[in-house]
Amino acid sequence: MWGIFLESVVIFKNYMGFHENHFLAAIYLLILLYLWFAEKDKRRRAIFVYAPTLLLLGFFCPLFRKIFVRVLEDSETYYRLLWLLQMSLVSAYGMIKLMGRHRRIGLAVVCVMIAAGGDYVYDSEHISRAENAYHLPQEAIDIVELIEPEEGRITALVPADLIYYVRQYSTNIELPYGREMLIARWDYHHAVYEAMEEAEVIDTPSFVELLRQYQYPCAYVVLKKDRQISEPLTDYGFTVYGQAGEFVVYKDMTLQQS
Numbered sequence: 001m002w003g004i005f006l007e008s009v010v011i012f013k014n015y016m017g018f019h020e021n022h023f024l025a026a027i028y029l030l031i032l033l034y035l036w037f038a039e040k041d042k043r044r045r046a047i048f049v050y051a052p053t054l055l056l057l058g059f060f061c062p063l064f065r066k067i068f069v070r071v072l073e074d075s076e077t078y079y080r081l082l083w084l085l086q087m088s089l090v091s092a093y094g095m096i097k098l099m100g101r102h103r104r105i106g107l108a109v110v111c112v113m114i115a116a117g118g119d120y121v122y123d124s125e126h127i128s129r130a131e132n133a134y135h136l137p138q139e140a141i142d143i144v145e146l147i148e149p150e151e152g153r154i155t156a157l158v159p160a161d162l163i164y165y166v167r168q169y170s171t172n173i174e175l176p177y178g179r180e181m182l183i184a185r186w187d188y189h190h191a192v193y194e195a196m197e198e199a200e201v202i203d204t205p206s207f208v209e210l211l212r213q214y215q216y217p218c219a220y221v222v223l224k225k226d227r228q229i230s231e232p233l234t235d236y237g238f239t240v241y242g243q244a245g246e247f248v249v250y251k252d253m254t255l256q257q258s
Contacts, residue, residue, distance in 0.1 A: 004062035008078075012059070015082050023117040028087045031094030038097060048093055050144035054084050140208045142244035146253075148172050148213040157211065159227075159247070160197055174213060204231040208238075211252070221250045 009050045012032075016025035035049050059081050067077045095113065099106035117232055121127050131138040140162050148170050153172040158166055160182060166173050179192045181197075192214060195207045213216045220235065225246050233250045234240065241251035 001062040004065055005060060008060050008062075008065060011079050012082070015079050023113075024087070024091075026093050027113050028085070031091050031098075032100065035090070035094050038094075038101070048090050050155070052090055052194040055081065055084055073147065083158055091173050121189055134169060136165045136169055137162070141169055143222055143247060143249060144170045144173055146244065146249055148241045154219045155214075155216040156222065157160065157192065157196060158222040159224060161224075162222065162247075174216060176216070200228065202229040204229055204233065204236060208236045211235035211253070217252070219252055220256055221252070222247050223250070224248075 007209045011219065015152060016022065018042075024084075028108060032049065032052060036053075039045050039049055066252075070077060095106075095110045099110055132141065134141065138200065141163070143158070144166055147154065153174050155173045155176065156166070157176055163175065163177075163179060163182065167175065167178070176192045177188075180186055181190055181193045192210050195202065195210055202223075213223065220241065221238065223229070223233075225243075225248055237252060237254040238250040239253050241249045
């Protein structure tokens with residue numbers, strides 16, 4: 001039981017982002033404690049006090065977790081229970097109540113909380129300034145606008161870097177595979193993906209054969225300029241259709257002739 005409890009603590013810490021910024025969790029817990037004493041309305045106490053408290057108690061209860069895993073047969077989604085905490089809702093309500101009761105002191109405390117819990121998002125390696133109104137890499141947009149048909153749909157093979165973005169910008173571009181190939185624990189296999197991404201050097205003859213034997217032949221292939229390939233695609237019926245940043249777009253000319 002103690003081991004299960006410690007696992008729940010680790011899940012809670014990871015969910016709350018303790019390794020980066022523990023202030024948000026601290027603010028939430030402090031506000032929840034404050035509302036236990038400050039909130040008198042029964043209906044609001046049920047929403048902002050009782051519900052999150054019971055959820056936290058249940059989340060850390062080893063017996064509750066064992067029942068959850070046994071019923072759903074899935075331990076990986078246990079963290080999703082924390083979605084029900086409504087951290088932003090409870091924290092915002094508690095801060096407003098604090099300012100309403102103690103305007104000057106409350107305002108100062110809330111400002112300190114916000115400053116302590118905030119972070120400069122562009123310090124993260126996973127976040128960059130938006131290049132356009134779509135908040136997508138401009139290269140992905142340029143590629144789609146280059147190959148998107150006026151009507152109907154076409155299939156295009158793009159590097160893993162672009163998989164998340166192409167379909168967001170246009171549903172007229174079909175992909176041989178999607179994000180399922182990028183999640184290692186899902187353990188999906190796809191011959192085209194293996195030839196495109198996992199080979200150190202793309203073997204052009206077998207690569208082209210795979211593309212043309214695929215259920216929906218790829219009219220376009222997008223490769224990075226520095227991607228190693230055994231023989232040029234242009235020797236196998238492809239032509240350089242355009243470029244976008246570090247990507248080269250190839251068009252399979254044999255498809256429109258067949």
